Amino acid sequence: MEVIRKALEKFKDGASIETIKKATGLDLEPRTLLRRLEKLVHQGVVTTSGRTRAMLYRLAKVPAQPTEEKDKAANGAEANIIPLSEEGREILAAVSRPTAVRHPVGYNIDFLHGYRPNVDSYLSPEDKRKLAELGKTAKLNQPAGTYAKEILQRLLIDLSWNSSRLEGNTYSLLDTQQLISQGKVADNKTAMEAQMILNHKDAIEFIVQSAEEIGFNRYTITNLHALLSNNLLADPGASGRLRTFGVGIGSSVYTPLGMPQQIEEMFEIMLDKAREIADPFEQAFFIMVQLPYLQPFDDVNKRVSRLAANIPLNRLNLAPLAFVDVPEDMYVKGMLGVYELNRIELFKDVFIWGYERSALRYAALRQSLGEPDPFRLKYRDEIRALITEIVSSAMTPDEAAIIINAKSLKLPMAAQRKFVETVDTELLSLHDGNFARYYIRPAEFKRWKEAWGRK
Template sequence: MNIQDELEIIIGALKSFPKGASLEELIEKLPIPIEKRTLQRRLKKLKENGLILIEGGSHATRYFANVMDKYSSKTEKPSESQTAIPLSQEGRDILAIVSRPEIQRTPVGYNRTFLENYRPNIDSYLSKEEKKKLAQWGKTQEDDQPAGTYAREILNRLLIDLSWNSSRLEGNTYSLLDTELLIHEGQAANNKSAKETQMILNHKEAIEFLVESSNEVDFNRYTILNLHAVLSNNLLTNPAASGRLRGFGVGILHSVFTPLGIPQLIEEFFGLILEKARQIENPFEQAFFVLVHLPYLQPFDDVNKRTSRLAANLPFNRYNLSPLSFIDVSEESYVKGMLGIYELNRIELFKDVFLWAYERSALRYAAIRQSLGEPDGFRMKYREEMRSAVSHIVSNVMGKKEASSKVKEEARKLPEEDQAKFIEVVETELLGLHEGNFVRYRIKPSDFDAWQRRWNTRQT
């Protein structure tokens, strides 16, 4: 019997094990005698040729029939959107495993060592070459400017893109135009649910929180808990759960992964994620680490992936790198990448998605930034003074006369040559303030409503 005949017999035997076979189980099933070492060599050859899959390691290794068999039915075949992203060989292997029906995947729980064994700045999910590529894609002309400068320049576009794409990855059916009308005009789509509208508005507020607080936010409890609170506002069954760590067990839809369910351990590992994230020096590794480990822990009742997607932009804002808004990433591609992390603790498929998504985002914002021309230097110079003046006027429910006096009072604190321009710019901002943009001045909705009623009342 030649080698080719043996390979065909091995594949035939594996087909009788839909959940995979151990080496010992395969030896017993084979109709011909093959020595263990010889069988291992044959299996290695089949793996190299893409005819079988190998899962696990050491004594837990299991072997599966060829990839094409797994995609024989329409429901199991990867969609065109999944395969549109160039995948590494490791990514294709993971995709094949997580595309099997749930009954053929091994149930797993939270693996503590996945996080514990990661050593910041020693271990790295991204290679040196990948970090170099990401740095080239993400570099802007604002790298020597204060944190958040670049994000502020493209904020109008970023609000729409990131709000829409992150919501879309959660199944939100708002269109891009619907999202733009909601964010910039305050006009909700008539044919969408209140939950979908709320999700978009929460993203907008959360992005503004991160961008306007670029010097204050970090991978700490204050930032991540409050980010979750904003993103989950009015969306959780228990309103008190917004910004609080989970106190009970949860499951993951369409996954055989069961997250950690002990509150004390959730608290411990949440702190460990933040501690390790803060230590990571490379902004791209930092972002990817958070995208992996926050959803894997599932520290909140819900809205975990959304929190991780916005938190991943923290280092990009800090270093004025191009943001990541997941442009053109399909929900299916994102979910399959996460399943590889949940069920296999393997990051390669999700990394393929991340690299592709970041390049797409960077190219988009480079084009947008070029079309915008140079930012208004005066507004950049006095952005804090402008924000303080507008916030004070609204929070104190000032009418037009009081506001005019306050703006002039603040202007007198500036160099004489800038005073008239400052008054003009702040008054223009006040006249253009509406329900779709007031949050960037850190104004509460209740304060804005009260101020708007006063502002629009005829005053004598």
């Protein structure tokens, strides 16, 4: 279908089915080609004109930035920060339409069956080279999991917070740090939110500590689900067990498989194909695409896919994927493209951008790998003054959270959430070797560490 779409780019005025067959070079029966074209029409990717033998097919016209203003209003500073490919924008336009006008679809077995490991690839050679360069660490030749173990405390906070945030969890970064490090539950938050974060902590530790033993197999994925879904499902026995009934997807016209036998079969095929993939980044992205698409578990499928994506990265001591700065809306829209169109380009744009942000977070020499964060540059004085005030006054985490939120409210609404996250990140990154940049004296830093409960 992607070959057909590419071929149609050459025919702005439309093409007949015979012309399309010739242009694609695909060895398909006319009836099979017709079914593919009809599916593209249903997806809104292709339009038709004329009738029967005179029917012409052409790509649907998509505005250059169809949802830009709406996204800016809805997501503020997080909107449109990811550079999208032309295909990504096309998918974004299609899945941003009201559900009432999107064509209902079911699970497409060919989407998984048609993928040939190490022959087909969601990521281009250029994509893989870029990701490999970003992911380099000083521990590439060390035993599996060495790098993740060295940064484990920070990884536990970052990945737990970001993955939970993508599920709508309202814990702040500082709340998450307090919960993971000291077991302190945040006020005015639900027990479910705390449970979600603590489950992430357990699941990340499982991946890191068992790096030599785990992989894309039933034991790993079902136990990962059991850890992530602990105390969150209506049926406790559903943790780590494949789904036995049909489910729906919120805000989507996609309906996953409902027959337990088919779910079981496709689950095993998915794992078999994942194991065969040689490139770690292709492995990571493949499981992020195919596992949520299959929805093998009652719930918590996307969380399992996000943590499972780190298995090949951890095994080779590459920088982890912590979903730093990934906007929830763009992540969801990328998944909708997979669910409803079997198109991965928008989700791939999000994946590559998200990995770059994560790799920069964990790089030993961040400035050598990328440009300074424009947001931090813009609010440099406000961030510095606030951190200096918090540390010099030896504020506790609770006191700091109050003043950070209060200061953020003085900024434009679109910048408030990002400001809180940035200050939280800076506070968590403070140590004996870098606090002087905030004009803090050693005695002040020592008092603050004691108030903060840090060693």
